[in-house]
Amino acid sequence: MRLAEDFEANPNQKLLQGKVIATLFFEPSTRTRLSFETAINRLGGKIIGFSDSSSSSVSKGETLHDTIRMVSNYADMIIMRHPMEGSARYASEVSSVPVINAGDGANQHPSQTLLDMYSVIKTQGSLDNINLFLVGDLKYGRTVHSLLMAMLQFENPIFNFIAPPELAMPNEYKIHLASKGIRYFEHTEFTDIINAADIIYMTRVQKERFIDPVEYEKVKNIYILRNEMLKNTKENMRILHPLPRINEIHTDVDTNPKAYYFTQAKNGVYARMAIIAHLLNLK
Amino acid sequence: MEKHLKVSAIKDGTVIDHIPTKSLFKVIKILRLEECSQMVTFGNNLDSKAMGTKAIIKIANRFFADEEVNKIALVAPHAKLNTIRDYKVIEKRVVETPKEIVGIINCFNPNCITNAENITTRFEVLSDKPIAMKCFYCEKITNENEMAFC
Numbered sequence A: 001m002r003l004a005e006d007f008e009a010n011p012n013q014k015l016l017q018g019k020v021i022a023t024l025f026f027e028p029s030t031r032t033r034l035s036f037e038t039a040i041n042r043l044g045g046k047i048i049g050f051s052d053s054s055s056s057s058v059s060k061g062e063t064l065h066d067t068i069r070m071v072s073n074y075a076d077m078i079i080m081r082h083p084m085e086g087s088a089r090y091a092s093e094v095s096s097v098p099v100i101n102a103g104d105g106a107n108q109h110p111s112q113t114l115l116d117m118y119s120v121i122k123t124q125g126s127l128d129n130i131n132l133f134l135v136g137d138l139k140y141g142r143t144v145h146s147l148l149m150a151m152l153q154f155e156n157p158i159f160n161f162i163a164p165p166e167l168a169m170p171n172e173y174k175i176h177l178a179s180k181g182i183r184y185f186e187h188t189e190f191t192d193i194i195n196a197a198d199i200i201y202m203t204r205v206q207k208e209r210f211i212d213p214v215e216y217e218k219v220k221n222i223y224i225l226r227n228e229m230l231k232n233t234k235e236n237m238r239i240l241h242p243l244p245r246i247n248e249i250h251t252d253v254d255t256n257p258k259a260y261y262f263t264q265a266k267n268g269v270y271a272r273m274a275i276i277a278h279l280l281n282l283k
Numbered sequence B: 001m002e003k004h005l006k007v008s009a010i011k012d013g014t015v016i017d018h019i020p021t022k023s024l025f026k027v028i029k030i031l032r033l034e035e036c037s038q039m040v041t042f043g044n045n046l047d048s049k050a051m052g053t054k055a056i057i058k059i060a061n062r063f064f065a066d067e068e069v070n071k072i073a074l075v076a077p078h079a080k081l082n083t084i085r086d087y088k089v090i091e092k093r094v095v096e097t098p099k100e101i102v103g104i105i106n107c108f109n110p111n112c113i114t115n116a117e118n119i120t121t122r123f124e125v126l127s128d129k130p131i132a133m134k135c136f137y138c139e140k141i142t143n144e145n146e147m148a149f150c
Helices: A002-009 A032-041 A066-076 A088-095 A110-124 A142-151 A169-177 A192-196 A211-221 A261-279 B021-030 B064-075
Strands: A020-025 A046-050 A075-080 A101-103 A133-136 A158-162 A182-185 A199-202 A238-241 B013-019 B039-047 B050-062 B080-085 B088-094 B100-102 B121-127 B131-135 B141-143
Touching: A002 A261, A020 A032, A032 A101, A032 A110, A046 A066, A066 A088, A066 A169, A066 B121, A066 B141, A075 A088, A075 A133, A088 A101, A101 A110, A101 A261, A110 A133, A110 A142, A110 A199, A110 A211, A110 A261, A133 A142, A133 A192, A142 A169, A169 A182, A169 B021, A182 A238, A192 B141, A199 A261, A238 A261, B013 B021, B013 B064, B013 B100
Parallel strands: A020 A046, A020 A075, A075 A101, A133 A158, A133 A199, A158 A182, A199 A238
Antiparallel strands: B013 B050, B013 B080, B039 B050, B080 B088, B100 B121, B121 B131, B131 B141
């Protein structure tokens, strides 16, 4: 967090001069890739890689093992997004250079979590005593799971989950919270309960998650945050979203000072600069 | 009345008793007894006061380290091991579920990288009754009723 702050104050530190970073995106992810590549460029590094497995030797049937062995001979670091869970951990075993997980299937997206935490600390001054409202797809959304696991390392968090029953927070997380004596509340309605929030973390309710399309039609317009809902929310409250947004945050929220999601995306570059510099022992 | 052994005695080696009948061939597989060059005899569906029916395996001239034999706890949690020397039982052991399972079980998550590449699976055992194991790679939990052997 301190390193990210340092890079935000001085974004053009050429610590990666002479270094080559591989960005291996076995599935497309525009935002995460651009954010990492901006971080590398600002640090003065060179980038090799691919943005889609169809343009790599994977399409010829090469294993992940062989791709990683080969690329780790070329680059000083690998940043990898892969559709299969556990792929990044496996790559780190095979690779001779550090591997950053830029998302492994439905498992983890740790750089997103670090930038979310950086956004919380910047807006709230601390990671302790945060009343965090998680809204939308809490069943499949890996960003909310990772953020939850990260935030419960800090003092006195309160979690509020707002989701349709089909996309409720999985039991394993609730059991984990209960076992640690951490307070959490579940809601299906998106009402003025948000007035207690320090952070509202919005996510997209995706149509493809519903077995019955009728169920999707019923809930698709319920979990939309509108400007009028923010009237009585706390002054310090900020709205986060991992983006892309579809319609779950109405555009009339964008001009509200409590809307933080675009700055959050900007914070991502500083957080990723910090991750890269830290792993290569450059700072 | 003269007592007859259903599975003949061994002079030296190991007897694994109290194996659930449905787990006999899994135990053979886990311990790789199909590759064993020594005499291996087994019986299945034998009467058992404690279990109703049970299986038993006798392996001549073979002795197991704890970490080797503890792997069978996944399928035979109440198995007992008798070490035999000169037809006499010189040691009795029970199996204990290990804290880590390497190989043996496939991750139940079809989207786990271990199911796509040639990777030895690794699990942290979270609970032994009933068995729940967390995959070292994808972090998903495989439960007892989802266990599939490699």
